Amino acid sequence: MMTGKRGAQITAGNREASDRLVKIAEAIHGQLCDDNIPYLEVSSRTKNNIVLDEDHKVWKYGSDVVTRSAKDLGGATNILRNLYTIDFIREMIKSGKSSTLREMYYISEGWEKAKFPTQDESNKLAEDLEIITRNMREDFKLRPEEDGARVIGDLTIAERNRKGQVKRFNCKDDVGESGYGIPYNVEEEKLQFKSVKAKMIIAIETGGMFDRLVENGFDETHKAILVHLKGQPARSTRRFIKRLHSHSNIPLVIFTDGDPWSYRIFASVAFGAIKTAHISEYLATPQAQYLGITPSDIVNYELPNDTLSDQDVNALKSELTDPRFASDQWRAEIKLQLKLKKKSEQQALAKYGLDFVTDTYLPQKLKEMRIIRG
Amino acid sequence: MSQPYAETMAKSQKEISISDFFAKNRQILGFDNPSKAMLVSVKEAVDNSLDACEEAGILPTIFVRISRTDNKDRFRLMVRDNGPGIVKKQIASVFGRLLYGSRFYAIRQSRGQQGIGISAVVLYSQLTTGKPAIVTSKIGEDHPCYRMEVQINTKNNRPQMISNEVVLWDHPHGTQIEVEIVGRYHKEKRQSVYEYIKSTAIVNPHVEIIFEDPDGVVHSFHRVVDKLPLPAEEIRPHPHGIELGVLKNMLAYSESRKMTSFLTTEFCRISPRGAREILEKASISEKKNPKRLNLDEVQVLYNIFNEMKFMSPPTDCLSPIGDLLIRKGLKKEIDSKFAHTVTRDPRVYRGTPFQVEAGIIYGGELPAGDTVKILRFANRVPLLYQQGGCAMTHAIERINWRPYGLEQRGGKGIPSGPAMILVHIASTNAPFTSESKEAVADVDEILDEVGRALMECGRKVKSHINKKVKLKKVSEKYSIIKDILPEIARKSSEIIGKPHPPLDGVITKIMNVTVIDSGIMYHEEGEEKFTEVTIKVQNYTQKAKKFRLFVKVPNGLIQGIFPERNRMKREIIEWEVGPIEPARSVRLGFTILGLDRTDYDDVDVYYSHLTGEVIGADPL
Ligand SMILES: Nc1ncnc2c1ncn2[C@@H]1O[C@H](COP(=O)(O)OP(=O)(O)OP(=O)(O)O)[C@@H](O)[C@H]1O
Numbered sequence: 001m002m003t004g005k006r007g008a009q010i011t012a013g014n015r016e017a018s019d020r021l022v023k024i025a026e027a028i029h030g031q032l033c034d035d036n037i038p039y040l041e042v043s044s045r046t047k048n049n050i051v052l053d054e055d056h057k058v059w060k061y062g063s064d065v066v067t068r069s070a071k072d073l074g075g076a077t078n079i080l081r082n083l084y085t086i087d088f089i090r091e092m093i094k095s096g097k098s099s100t101l102r103e104m105y106y107i108s109e110g111w112e113k114a115k116f117p118t119q120d121e122s123n124k125l126a127e128d129l130e131i132i133t134r135n136m137r138e139d140f141k142l143r144p145e146e147d148g149a150r151v152i153g154d155l156t157i158a159e160r161n162r163k164g165q166v167k168r169f170n171c172k173d174d175v176g177e178s179g180y181g182i183p184y185n186v187e188e189e190k191l192q193f194k195s196v197k198a199k200m201i202i203a204i205e206t207g208g209m210f211d212r213l214v215e216n217g218f219d220e221t222h223k224a225i226l227v228h229l230k231g232q233p234a235r236s237t238r239r240f241i242k243r244l245h246s247h248s249n250i251p252l253v254i255f256t257d258g259d260p261w262s263y264r265i266f267a268s269v270a271f272g273a274i275k276t277a278h279i280s281e282y283l284a285t286p287q288a289q290y291l292g293i294t295p296s297d298i299v300n301y302e303l304p305n306d307t308l309s310d311q312d313v314n315a316l317k318s319e320l321t322d323p324r325f326a327s328d329q330w331r332a333e334i335k336l337q338l339k340l341k342k343k344s345e346q347q348a349l350a351k352y353g354l355d356f357v358t359d360t361y362l363p364q365k366l367k368e369m370r371i372i373r374g
Numbered sequence: 375m376s377q378p379y380a381e382t383m384a385k386s387q388k389e390i391s392i393s394d395f396f397a398k399n400r401q402i403l404g405f406d407n408p409s410k411a412m413l414v415s416v417k418e419a420v421d422n423s424l425d426a427c428e429e430a431g432i433l434p435t436i437f438v439r440i441s442r443t444d445n446k447d448r449f450r451l452m453v454r455d456n457g458p459g460i461v462k463k464q465i466a467s468v469f470g471r472l473l474y475g476s477r478f479y480a481i482r483q484s485r486g487q488q489g490i491g492i493s494a495v496v497l498y499s500q501l502t503t504g505k506p507a508i509v510t511s512k513i514g515e516d517h518p519c520y521r522m523e524v525q526i527n528t529k530n531n532r533p534q535m536i537s538n539e540v541v542l543w544d545h546p547h548g549t550q551i552e553v554e555i556v557g558r559y560h561k562e563k564r565q566s567v568y569e570y571i572k573s574t575a576i577v578n579p580h581v582e583i584i585f586e587d588p589d590g591v592v593h594s595f596h597r598v599v600d601k602l603p604l605p606a607e608e609i610r611p612h613p614h615g616i617e618l619g620v621l622k623n624m625l626a627y628s629e630s631r632k633m634t635s636f637l638t639t640e641f642c643r644i645s646p647r648g649a650r651e652i653l654e655k656a657s658i659s660e661k662k663n664p665k666r667l668n669l670d671e672v673q674v675l676y677n678i679f680n681e682m683k684f685m686s687p688p689t690d691c692l693s694p695i696g697d698l699l700i701r702k703g704l705k706k707e708i709d710s711k712f713a714h715t716v717t718r719d720p721r722v723y724r725g726t727p728f729q730v731e732a733g734i735i736y737g738g739e740l741p742a743g744d745t746v747k748i749l750r751f752a753n754r755v756p757l758l759y760q761q762g763g764c765a766m767t768h769a770i771e772r773i774n775w776r777p778y779g780l781e782q783r784g785g786k787g788i789p790s791g792p793a794m795i796l797v798h799i800a801s802t803n804a805p806f807t808s809e810s811k812e813a814v815a816d817v818d819e820i821l822d823e824v825g826r827a828l829m830e831c832g833r834k835v836k837s838h839i840n841k842k843v844k845l846k847k848v849s850e851k852y853s854i855i856k857d858i859l860p861e862i863a864r865k866s867s868e869i870i871g872k873p874h875p876p877l878d879g880v881i882t883k884i885m886n887v888t889v890i891d892s893g894i895m896y897h898e899e900g901e902e903k904f905t906e907v908t909i910k911v912q913n914y915t916q917k918a919k920k921f922r923l924f925v926k927v928p929n930g931l932i933q934g935i936f937p938e939r940n941r942m943k944r945e946i947i948e949w950e951v952g953p954i955e956p957a958r959s960v961r962l963g964f965t966i967l968g969l970d971r972t973d974y975d976d977v978d979v980y981y982s983h984l985t986g987e988v989i990g991a992d993p994l
């Protein structure tokens with residue numbers, strides 16, 4: 001490990017990324033010298049182009065590629081943006097700095113023709129570069145904003161802070177009520193798991209339900225590590241869950257609302273998200289199990305519900321053709337829901353009182369899943 | 375014996391005066407509600423003024439003023455023209471008697487047809503406010519000017535003159551009418567006075583209209599042409615267009631002594647031979663006095679009229695606006711990028727000549743999401759009500775507009791898009807659906823003609839849109855080669871530390887198109903008007919190009935065609951172009967003399983013998 005200015009580090013990953021980025025610029029320069037219209041190829045990022053990686057049991061991009069050609073204005077601008085971004089990352093790595101994706105978006109304001117119209121576009125381009133180089137954006141010294149996903153449970157962590165000192169603390173005893181905030185970098189060099197005194201990991205979609213479980217002391221009564229997903233989970237949250245799971249080897253269950261969008265949250269944790277399928281093996285935990293709310297739960301527990309909107313129905317139908325949901329069990333549940341035309345939230349369980357979820361629902365479901373014995 | 379009941383009934387049976395009838399059935403004439411009454415009153419007065427001026431060969435200048443009164447429901451309306459005026463002894467009848475007019479028996483294209491219009495306004499004013507109409511009229515410089523207060527005696531449909539004086543008037547001739555009516559005034563709404571006046575100005579570019587609204591704001595609609603439309607000729611009725619009742623009246627009042635001369639002199643397209651044939655078929659003696667025909671004979675004659683073939687009536691009696699003038703009118707009032715107008719040849723329905731004109735404007739400020747606005751006109755009068763019940767609308771709805779680049783649900787109905795459609799029907803007897811002249815009836819011949827005119831407009835819109843799409847593509851390509859590509863070269867060289875690669879080859883590969891760019895420059899030198907057209911042909915392909923180029927030019931004086939290798943046939947200039955080497959360009963051009971600034975604003979370029987993608991011109 002090398003140390004740049006101001007104590008920042010340049011890793012082998014950084015150097016490799018930088019070399020591969022320069023290769024992209026080289027290829028474009030070569031195309032121009034050969035009198036060819038410049039182009040770039042990137043894996044197509046649609047649900048039709050994800051395939052199961054047998055080794056890792058996660059879903060990754062297939063062989064479809066999109067070609068961005070300077071023949072049209074959109075393609076030409078994209079190539080120019082790639083070059084500007086490459087140059088920017090290269091300079092960052094050289095000088096040992098790093099920036100957030102948001103900062104890069106603002107810096108692009110000065111790139112004239114290559115400036116990004118929205119941050120979504122610059123985020124997507126960073127992902128393109130990950131796909132082309134097969135490096136992670138951490139190697140590019142690009143990071144997302146802290147997203148504040150939280151963890152509570154009997155888990156002891158050693159984290160290296162900004163000054164380079166390693167601090168050790170327990171996620172039950174040494175944190176406040178809001179729990180331990182997951183940092184953006186959760187790789188080995190930054191964060192290590194020291195001890196895990198729990199029987200399961202429960203990842204929860206909504207803050208309200210996370211707080212309910214914490215208040216009812218479910219982490220202590222059932223020896224569980226509770227992770228708040230905060231909607232569609234950030235990369236670092238998924239990476240954290242993956243590392244925690246492979247370190248501890250205890251069951252991982254996902255507890256979300258009962259609607260198509262929540263099933264996608266589960267799929268992104270378990271199998272990989274379509275947007276980040278190039279790094280699924282780092283982010284996805286195929287052993288994750290879906291706990292609920294399932295469409296059957298809506299019926300069995302007679303949960304308060306809402307009628308599916310047109311978008312909900314379309315999303316469910318699209319999941320029926322999504323290879324990640326091809327199992328019989330998923331297909332049966334999705335079809336049931338299309339028939340019911342209903343959806344329920346996690347917090348609908350409060351119909352039976354505030355303790356129902358921790359006293360009855362979760363124990364019953366966990367028993368059914370053979371995670372606890374009855 | 376008791377008296378038969380019919381005798382009792384007879385006591386209450388009497389002639390119902392027409393004025394009474396209309397007093398009870400206002401809506402027939404379009405006075406259904408206060409807003410509509412306001413509009414109809416303005417319209418009847420303005421239509422009359424325009425008719426009178428045109429008939430007298432005077433370029434119309436019309437002043438319209440609407441002002442408020444102490445009563446918020448009542449308005450004063452004043453319309454003044456510079457027309458021929460009305461002779462003293464006719465004034466009272468014209469304004470104070472229904473069905474009194476100069477046009478009812480005339481078969482000629484004019485706005486007024488029935489002799490009801492203005493007297494109905496007087497009647498309405500009288501019924502709603504009790505005030506008489508004040509008419510001021512002067513027939514010439516050396517004549518006195520009369521001012522009269524006129525009312526209608528609704529019992530016997532006769533005018534009542536309340537006062538009559540000679541006044542000083544500082545206009546050489548003309549007529550002014552003032553009425554007080556119950557009405558409502560809307561600002562810039564769809565069916566408003568303002569809208570009516572603006573539409574009138576569009577199809578009457580020879581008219582100057584000044585409108586002072588109730589807030590005292592003055593709107594001027596200026597004259598754009600100093601020429602009156604060709605006067606519409608009066609024609610005799612055609613045997614196919616006549617109705618049984620009218621035929622009966624014509625026979626009864628005829629001055630001819632013999633049937634043969636009746637037929638040949640009072641109808642058009644009946645020759646002496648035709649007349650003999652008709653009478654023979656009808657078993658009516660050629661010498662028979664027209665007044666002597668019995669009812670059966672009239673019926674037989676009528677049937678034969680409809681069975682026999684006659685030459686179509688003459689159509690030179692119509693006075694279309696003309697496509698150039700419609701364009702001028704449209705462009706003056708509405709800001710848009712593209713306009714196309716069509717004047718069809720005259721046609722005939724049931725012995726009645728008619729002629730259809732249509733125009734479409736597209737783009738510019740027009741809102742893209744709304745349904746297309748439709749401007750309907752009959753004999754140069756805007757029709758603002760009953761759009762849904764009008765043949766012009768039906769013809770629009772029947773067309774599938776989607777191939778022409780407008781949106782339309784299910785390929786039927788009024789299309790939507792940034793466009794506006796204008797339809798004008800000129801006829802000696804426009805077939806209105808009712809006396810209020812708000813909509814034209816669904817006559818097949820008219821529907822067909824309007825359809826054809828609109829489809830031609832549609833095709834032009836489509837090619838305009840295509841051209842725009844292609845031009846956008848080419849301007850995108852320009853920005854690739856001018857702005858983006860050099861940057862890609864610079865940035866990639868910088869990153870890898872190598873010299874800039876040359877870009878010429880890549881540039882022609884990216885463009886790979888022949889671009890034909892035309893520009894129009896207008897200027898005046900004293901009285902002379904010049905429209906200079908230049909066409910630049912750029913070869914952005916990898917091969918030399920040699921081909922032919924054609925430009926459609928307006929009828930008129932063309933000069934200074936360059937370069938040399940060209941010839942002009944009818945209204946088309948043809949050039950031999952090239953060979954142009956890759957990455958080179960040539961310029962062509964010509965000058966049009968005498969047209970106004972907006973007359974020629976779209977160069978129609980065609981090519982032949984040219985392969986590969988071409989932008990800015992259509993294949994011939
Ligand atoms: N401003 C005017 N100047 C000269 N003559 C006029 C004027 N206004 C009306 N007239 C004469 O009065 C006649 C009656 O007008 P009126 O509006 O009642 O009927 P019309 O115009 O013939 O038919 P319509 O009922 O269809 O309007 C006209 O035919 C015309 O001869």
Ligand SMILES: [Mg+2]
Pocket residue numbers: 418421422485486487489490491492
């Ligand atoms: Mg009239």
